[in-house]
Amino acid sequence: MSLxxxxxxxxxxxxxxxxxxxxxxxxxxxxxxxxxxxxxxPRYFLEGHGDQPFLRMNSNSYLGLSGHPRVIKAEADAAEQxxxxxxxxxxxxxxxxxxxxxxxxxxxxxxxxxAMIMSAAYATMMGVLPQLISDQTLVVSDAxxxxxxxxxxxxxxxxxxxxxxxxxxxxxxxxxxxNKGQARRVCVVxxxxxxxxxxxxxxxxxxxxxxxxxxxxxxGIITVVDDSHGGGIFGRTGRGTEEHTGSQADILIGTLxxxxxxxxxxxxxSSAVIAYLRETAPLYIYSNPxxxxxxxxxxxxxxxxxxxxxxxxxxxxxxxxxxxxxGLERLGFEILPGEHPxxxxxxxxxxxxxxxxxxxxxxxxxxxxxxxxxxxKGEQEIRFQVAADHTEKxxxxxxxxxxxxxx
Numbered sequence: 179m180s181l182x183x184x185x186x187x188x189x190x191x192x193x194x195x196x197x198x199x200x201x202x203x204x205x206x207x208x209x210x211x212x213x214x215x216x217x218x219x220p221r222y223f224l225e226g227h228g229d230q231p232f233l234r235m236n237s238n239s240y241l242g243l244s245g246h247p248r249v250i251k252a253e254a255d256a257a258e259q260x261x262x263x264x265x266x267x268x269x270x271x272x273x274x275x276x277x278x279x280x281x282x283x284x285x286x287x288x289x290x291x292x293a294m295i296m297s298a299a300y301a302t303m304m305g306v307l308p309q310l311i312s313d314q315t316l317v318v319s320d321a322x323x324x325x326x327x328x329x330x331x332x333x334x335x336x337x338x339x340x341x342x343x344x345x346x347x348x349x350x351x352x353x354x355x356x357n358k359g360q361a362r363r364v365c366v367v368x369x370x371x372x373x374x375x376x377x378x379x380x381x382x383x384x385x386x387x388x389x390x391x392x393x394x395x396x397x398g399i400i401t402v403v404d405d406s407h408g409g410g411i412f413g414r415t416g417r418g419t420e421e422h423t424g425s426q427a428d429i430l431i432g433t434l435x436x437x438x439x440x441x442x443x444x445x446x447x448s449s450a451v452i453a454y455l456r457e458t459a460p461l462y463i464y465s466n467p468x469x470x471x472x473x474x475x476x477x478x479x480x481x482x483x484x485x486x487x488x489x490x491x492x493x494x495x496x497x498x499x500x501x502x503x504x505g506l507e508r509l510g511f512e513i514l515p516g517e518h519p520x521x522x523x524x525x526x527x528x529x530x531x532x533x534x535x536x537x538x539x540x541x542x543x544x545x546x547x548x549x550x551x552x553x554x555k556g557e558q559e560i561r562f563q564v565a566a567d568h569t570e571k572x573x574x575x576x577x578x579x580x581x582x583x584x585x
Contacts, residue, residue, distance in 0.1 A: 242567030243439030256474035276473035299433035299443030305461030316361035363397035370405030370419030376520030410437025
């Protein structure tokens with residue numbers, strides 16, 4: 179046997195991805211971290227760039243908790259006590275005390291009866307959503323939902339799938355009305371925060387719409403929200419899009435790998451739903467959980483967010499995000515309105531977007547350029563992500579580099 183023939187097909191596909199502007203290319207390898215100094219936040223070193231420190235403006239670690247001493251100590255202490263890995267899946271002998279404690283803490287944090295942790299938020303969506311969908315279920319999805327939702331729906335084989343225009347509740351209303359009698363159950367699924375734009379789903383209006391139509395479906399309507407970019411940082415106390423909109427989904431999916439600074443995903447819902455998912459979700463049943471040490475670190479991170487220190491971090495993050503937005507507007511850049519620390523700058527041109535990303539990198543700033551077909555034509559952008567461990571001097575440096583590009 180030989181891989182020669184299939185490798186040629188793979189090479190052809192890679193060439194196509196390159197020509198389409200979709201190939202991600204070589205990964206940048208972080209080799210070290212420089213502690214905050216002289217009024218600047220942390221910097222990062224990359225392989226091949228020697229001792230040049232980079233300002234990271236494309237990290238999901240919105241609160242900087244991955245470097246918090248309490249989080250690091252919690253993980254180190256638990257690793258000493260329990261070892262580096264769980265050694266089994268949950269139902270065999272892979273459930274440790276930190277796993278159970280974290281699940282209870284997450285449920286309480288989000289105002290739910292129960293929660294269940296998994297290896298990643300992507301795995302959580304892929305494992306949970308198909309268990310909520312039968313061959314008599316209509317799935318309705320926001321047009322800008324994350325790739326994990328799209329693939330989870332593909333895995334589910336619903337009787338029908340409908341997509342409504344982004345955050346368009348009138349369009350959702352029309353779909354729910356038109357499909358009555360065509361399905362026994364409806365599953366409406368949306369991101370909480372949309373990662374390319376930093377805007378949020380109007381959960382209050384979405385839930386009200388679903389309540390108006392629920393009687394038209396024999397098994398009701400289930401609302402599912404993936405708030406991976408909202409949990410821990412959005413809303414007054416970091417409870418996410420639900421807190422910001424004052425409305426709660428039936429099932430909440432979140433991550434420990436962004437605001438909480440650790441690793442893993444979770445689902446929070448009623449006790450009955452979580453009990454059902456523990457018995458049916460294959461990516462939970464047949465995959466090892468996060469390590470006990472990661473669970474302990476995540477527990478510490480949630481405790482920090484749910485404290486006075488956490489409130490101060492959130493207030494600082496909101497102030498920094500507003501500072502960047504106002505600075506970009508002064509420079510004449512087009513931005514999307516919002517309060518989230520995802521701050522997209524619309525460039526609307528592929529070559530200029532690529533040139534700006536290269537300009538930023540040349541000035542030791544890591545930022546994500548998004549071009550067609552990753553985003554629609556005309557919506558090419560640079561996506562900045564603010565973190566609580568950034569400083570005013572960091573943002574002023576970024577704005578100075580951007581001003582130099584515009585001149």
